[in-house]
Amino acid sequence: MGQTSAGSGEGVAASYNPLDPEYAGRIQEVFTQAHREAPVFFSPLYNVWVVTRYDDIWTVLKDPERYSSSMSTNVVAKDHPEVLAILKQGWGQLSTLVTCDPPAHNRYRGLINKAFTPRRVNEREPFIRATANRLVDAFIDQGKTDLIWSFAYPLPMTIIADILGVADDDLDRFKRWSDDLVARLSFDLPKERLIECAHSLIEFQRYFDGLLKDREENPRDDMLTDLLNARIEGAEPLNRGEMLSMIQQLLVAGNETTTSLIGNMMSLLLEERDRWEALCADPSLAAGVVEEALRMESPVQGLFRVTTTEVELGGATIPKGAQLQLLYAAGNRDEAEFRKAEDFQMKRDNAATHLAFGGGVHFCLGASLARLEARIALETLTTRIPDVRLAADSSPQRIAHFFMRGFEHLPVEWPVEAAK
Numbered sequence: 131m132g133q134t135s136a137g138s139g140e141g142v143a144a145s146y147n148p149l150d151p152e153y154a155g156r157i158q159e160v161f162t163q164a165h166r167e168a169p170v171f172f173s174p175l176y177n178v179w180v181v182t183r184y185d186d187i188w189t190v191l192k193d194p195e196r197y198s199s200s201m202s203t204n205v206v207a208k209d210h211p212e213v214l215a216i217l218k219q220g221w222g223q224l225s226t227l228v229t230c231d232p233p234a235h236n237r238y239r240g241l242i243n244k245a246f247t248p249r250r251v252n253e254r255e256p257f258i259r260a261t262a263n264r265l266v267d268a269f270i271d272q273g274k275t276d277l278i279w280s281f282a283y284p285l286p287m288t289i290i291a292d293i294l295g296v297a298d299d300d301l302d303r304f305k306r307w308s309d310d311l312v313a314r315l316s317f318d319l320p321k322e323r324l325i326e327c328a329h330s331l332i333e334f335q336r337y338f339d340g341l342l343k344d345r346e347e348n349p350r351d352d353m354l355t356d357l358l359n360a361r362i363e364g365a366e367p368l369n370r371g372e373m374l375s376m377i378q379q380l381l382v383a384g385n386e387t388t389t390s391l392i393g394n395m396m397s398l399l400l401e402e403r404d405r406w407e408a409l410c411a412d413p414s415l416a417a418g419v420v421e422e423a424l425r426m427e428s429p430v431q432g433l434f435r436v437t438t439t440e441v442e443l444g445g446a447t448i449p450k451g452a453q454l455q456l457l458y459a460a461g462n463r464d465e466a467e468f469r470k471a472e473d474f475q476m477k478r479d480n481a482a483t484h485l486a487f488g489g490g491v492h493f494c495l496g497a498s499l500a501r502l503e504a505r506i507a508l509e510t511l512t513t514r515i516p517d518v519r520l521a522a523d524s525s526p527q528r529i530a531h532f533f534m535r536g537f538e539h540l541p542v543e544w545p546v547e548a549a550k
């Protein structure tokens with residue numbers, strides 16, 4: 131795949147390097163430069179056309195025929211022969227949901243919608259609240275914690291494990307598989323690690339095949355049973371490989387993203403502490419804060435599409451078969467859509483029109499779960515440790531990732547006597 135026309139994008143292409151440790155601190159600068167100089171530019175470093183304007187991103191999202199999601203993870207996929215040999219022991223890597231286009235996508239999405247329903251999400255609210263409180267109980271008397279590892283990481287993992295019927299005793303294995311399934315999507319993973327991740331995928335498939343067999347024999351009022359029974363008129367029910375592929379996607383798409391959302395949100399609130407105090411004083415701000423945090427610090431900065439024909443977009447001519455990165459994070463800081471886009475506003479009117487969950491047919495399946503978990507996280511932390519601050523003696527550390535934005539560590543502290 132080559133470049134035919136990149137407009138005047140060379141300057142911004144040179145600035146666009148998400149794997150450079152300095153990049154995380156420069157995103158606003160890079161996005162503004164792109165919006166001004168070349169809203170769609172070609173990055174020779176990553177062999178990808180980067181789309182940065184809110185409207186252009188929507189043009190792509192609304193047109194899956196010309197901008198395909200099929201093979202879109204090839205940008206980071208690994209096909210080492212030893213890895214492929216391990217994967218052959220399982221159900222193979224089917225293309226469902228996020229990596230497939232209509233009309234096949236309609237069937238997958240229609241069937242998963244029968245199982246991953248608003249009822250299943252909303253009925254977990256008491257469990258989410260209890261889990262958040264239990265996590266706080268474990269560190270509240272210490273007066274300090276790394277909020278990522280003690281709270282933001284275990285919360286979504288525990289909730290999705292519960293929704294999927296994973297037994298408490300299996301939670302550690304489940305966490306390892308989940309982390310390894312996400313790790314597979316990183317650039318530059320050494321071969322040994324790729325092999326380890328492939329083994330995790332096979333163990334994960336066998337484990338969930340076992341749970342599905344159990345539900346076939348003993349149906350329950352739960353999501354796996356709903357998945358087995360999911361039917362839509364005129365469409366084949368899901369086979370086992372397809373079910374496993376979808377469960378895999380729930381883990382890959384849902385855990386690290388929600389962890390990052392909670393961490394990003396807490397960092398935004400605590401770095402300007404009057405924001406935190408305003409929220410403690412008026413908890414009804416929480417839902418809007420979640421949206422504005424998603425907009426400002428999008429956990430998924432951008433995902434991929436492939437052109438099925440030559441296209442004109444944002445002043446660039448892009449050849450057929452080219453890889454595109456939809457930089458949702460740049461669309462979310464586009465002045466044409468969000469006034470004073472670089473300001474965090476707790477009551478921004480149109481914050482919820484952000485692109486942090488994508489849009490169109492692939493709009494995030496787990497958006498309502500992520501929103502619920504994030505709101506409960508805020509309600510729990512503002513109530514239990516209202517005097518929390520960023521730790522004075524250690525600094526937050528960001529994760530290094532091509533398209534994720536979040537923290538590896540977020541150390542915080544509070545006076546123990548003020549905690550509840």
Ligand code: HEM
Nearest residue numbers: 227228383384387388391429486487488492494495496500
């Ligand atoms: C803050 C948390 C989350 C963020 C930022 C996020 C972001 C996204 C984005 C940007 C997409 C669009 C993909 C594309 O454009 O190709 C997406 C799709 C998806 N997300 Fe999420 N997600 C989050 C949480 C979750 C959760 C909790 C789950 C499930 C438990 C989930 C499951 C999915 C699935 C299955 C898709 C694919 C949908 C399809 O292709 O039809 N996500 N997500």
